[in-house]
Amino acid sequence: xxxxxxxxxxxxxxxxxxxxxxxxxxxxxxxxxxxxxxEADAVIDDVRHELGVVSANRHLSQQxxxxxxxxHAKLAAQIDDALVGGREDLARAGVARQLDIEAQLPVLETTxxxxxxxEGELQGYVAALLAKxxxxxEALTEFRKSxxxxxxxxxxxxxxxxxxxxxxxxxxxxxxxxxxxQTGLSGTARGNTLQQAAQLKELDDMVRDNKIAERxxxxxxxxx
Numbered sequence: 001x002x003x004x005x006x007x008x009x010x011x012x013x014x015x016x017x018x019x020x021x022x023x024x025x026x027x028x029x030x031x032x033x034x035x036x037x038x039e040a041d042a043v044i045d046d047v048r049h050e051l052g053v054v055s056a057n058r059h060l061s062q063q064x065x066x067x068x069x070x071x072h073a074k075l076a077a078q079i080d081d082a083l084v085g086g087r088e089d090l091a092r093a094g095v096a097r098q099l100d101i102e103a104q105l106p107v108l109e110t111t112x113x114x115x116x117x118x119e120g121e122l123q124g125y126v127a128a129l130l131a132k133x134x135x136x137x138e139a140l141t142e143f144r145k146s147x148x149x150x151x152x153x154x155x156x157x158x159x160x161x162x163x164x165x166x167x168x169x170x171x172x173x174x175x176x177x178x179x180x181x182q183t184g185l186s187g188t189a190r191g192n193t194l195q196q197a198a199q200l201k202e203l204d205d206m207v208r209d210n211k212i213a214e215r216x217x218x219x220x221x222x223x224x
Contacts, residue, residue: 005050008043009125013132030147033140040136044129051122058115065108072101 075094082090 005043005046009047009129012040012043013128030140030143033136033143037133037136037140040129040133044126044133047122047125047129051119051126054115054118054122058112058119061108061112061115065105065112068101068105068108072098072105075101 075098079091079094079098082088082094
């Protein structure tokens with residue numbers, strides 16, 4: 001597995017969707033999250049491709065290893081037959097071929113072991129990448145839900161506010177119509193009348209406070 005592909009795998013596995021959101025807060029987070037998932041898919045495809053190559057090479061190595069072992073066993077029987085038949089020259093040729101096979105087998109077994117190791121490593125990478133992709137998809141789903149919930153709440157708040165304002169306006173309008181029918185005054189006149197009434201009450205309160213102050217002053221003067 002190339003160092004470049006390992007680095008790409010490492011970036012995907014180590015990446016955090018929350019950290020990504022923090023970095024792109026002022027951008028388009030949903031689009032960036034979708035792009036990250038596509039990048040994860042691309043890395044998964046590349047790792048699977050390399051896994052396929054390694055698996056094929058391991059299979060070929062196994063076949064070659066089995067073939068060499070089979071040849072070695074067959075040569076052993078042929079060597080025995082040659083010796084029994086007095087054909088030492090043929091027996092020597094068989095032994096020479098066996099030595100060649102025996103020289104190849106350890107190298108082939110090392111290669112086979114390396115392919116097996118790589119295959120297991122790549123399978124682990126694929127499993128980890130798929131798990132990370134699921135995590136990213138779940139994060140994207142939750143993000144979309146939170147956005148949808150926020151939009152719905154905002155819409156409901158706006159609708160509720162509009163409805164309340166509309167109801168208040170309706171009630172005020174109905175009151176004005178009734179008031180005008182009963183008094184002959186318009187809503188504006190009613191407003192002026194109410195303002196005047198408030199001012200008159202304030203004046204009454206002030207006069208009363210002054211009277212109380214005068215009475216208290218008289219009482220204090222009499223006791224002095």
